[in-house]
Amino acid sequence: GAVVSQHPSWVICKSGTSVKIECRSLDFQATTMFWYRQFPKQSLMLMATSNEGSKATYEQGVEKDKFLINHASLTLSTLTVTSAHPEDSSFYICSATGGVTEAFFGQGTRLTVV
Amino acid sequence: GENVEQHPSTLSVQEGDSAVIKCTYSDSASNYFPWYKQELGKGPQLIIDIRSNVGEKKDQRIAVTLNKTAKHFSLHITETQPEDSAVYFCAAMRGQGAQKLVFGQGTRLTINP
Numbered sequence: 001g002a003v004v005s006q007h008p009s010w011v012i013c014k015s016g017t018s019v020k021i022e023c024r025s026l027d028f029q030a031t032t033m034f035w036y037r038q039f040p041k042q043s044l045m046l047m048a049t050s051n052e053g054s055k056a057t058y059e060q061g062v063e064k065d066k067f068l069i070n071h072a073s074l075t076l077s078t079l080t081v082t083s084a085h086p087e088d089s090s091f092y093i094c095s096a097t098g099g100v101t102e103a104f105f106g107q108g109t110r111l112t113v114v
Numbered sequence: 115g116e117n118v119e120q121h122p123s124t125l126s127v128q129e130g131d132s133a134v135i136k137c138t139y140s141d142s143a144s145n146y147f148p149w150y151k152q153e154l155g156k157g158p159q160l161i162i163d164i165r166s167n168v169g170e171k172k173d174q175r176i177a178v179t180l181n182k183t184a185k186h187f188s189l190h191i192t193e194t195q196p197e198d199s200a201v202y203f204c205a206a207m208r209g210q211g212a213q214k215l216v217f218g219q220g221t222r223l224t225i226n227p
Contacts, residue, residue: 004157018213025220034214034215041220041222042205042219042220043159043217043218043219043220044203044217046214046215049214068143091155093157094156095157095215102148102160102163103143103148103160105150105157105158105160105217107156107157108155108156108157110155
């Protein structure tokens with residue numbers, strides 16, 4: 001299947017700083033990317049949907065100013081957690097699709113805010 | 115909106131036995147049903163999927179069945195192996211192209227040697 005690379009795989013940051021997570025589609029053009037958040041032993045919670053070249057669509061309850069999403073090219077989307085706090089600590093996962101039904105997931109990023 | 119219920123939440127089987135995980139969905143317009151395997155600390159990996167125009171699909175030891183009338187679909191793993199131990203998620207989606215997946219709650223499958 002297609003490859004989606006997410007970086008970094010883990011990051012520790014200080015409270016109040018910002019963290020950027022990258023999601024790249026390596027062998028296909030990702031017209032749409034999805035960002036999820038997953039708490040321990042829970043399912044994936046969709047945060048936002050981003051289409052290349054347009055603003056992301058955020059799910060209800062997700063702060064768009066807190067979680068900045070950029071999808072400037074067909075192979076790269078970034079999620080920036082601004083002014084991170086301990087409650088933002090979680091596992092963040094992206095997925096990408098090239099317009100067909102199947103979506104491919106990245107490896108995930110474990111964010112720990114101390 | 116769509117709601118996907120997944121059962122059981124945990125499942126423990128002996129190596130070599132079969133495992134079955136079931137999901138129900140609420141939106142009759144949903145037409146794509148993938149299953150993902152997630153290992154600890156990793157992203158979900160698609161293992162099999164089925165579309166609404168098909169009742170069953172098989173890939174080696176893994177099979178998925180779909181009952182559109184009852185709005186439920188199931189994952190069947192035969193001849194289970196220790197490496198099958200993971201969390202499995204079902205999902206449902208309606209429409210074509212890049213639409214949102216709605217996930218079930220997940221099933222933690224443990225294969226006992």
